[in-house]
Amino acid sequence: MTTTIANTKQQQRIAIVGAGPGGLTLARILQQHGVASVVYEREQSPSRAGH
Numbered sequence: 257m258t259t260t261i262a263n264t265k266q267q268q269r270i271a272i273v274g275a276g277p278g279g280l281t282l283a284r285i286l287q288q289h290g291v292a293s294v295v296y297e298r299e300q301s302p303s304r305a306g307h
């Protein structure tokens with residue numbers, strides 16, 4: 257049972273909406289803690305970054 261819980265936790269991914277400074281910082285911190293994440297961004301290019 258412990259193995260199942262551990263495997264389930266390792267397979268979890270955090271969804272991050274927005275690739276702004278906040279989203280990318282969160283993704284990096286999660287990575288440093290061994291937590292997988294996927295970043296979703298609605299803009300096609302970074303041309304509007306920083307407005």
Ligand SMILES: Cc1cc2nc3c(=O)[nH]c(=O)nc-3n(C[C@H](O)[C@H](O)[C@H](O)COP(=O)(O)OP(=O)(O)OC[C@H]3O[C@@H](n4cnc5c(N)ncnc54)[C@H](O)[C@@H]3O)c2cc1C
Nearest residue numbers: 272273274275276277278279280296297298299305306307
């Ligand atoms: C005119 C202006 C000038 C600025 N100049 C500076 C500066 O010189 N220096 C500085 O330090 N800060 C500056 N800032 C502030 C800085 O832009 C913000 O503090 C910073 O971008 C906030 O980061 P964030 O990740 O919280 O949000 P954001 O940078 O806004 O990122 C949010 C992201 O989420 C995406 N998103 C939103 N909704 C969805 C959705 N439904 N699905 C998918 N993606 C989505 C957006 O496209 C965006 O890329 C400025 C702000 C403005 C408006």
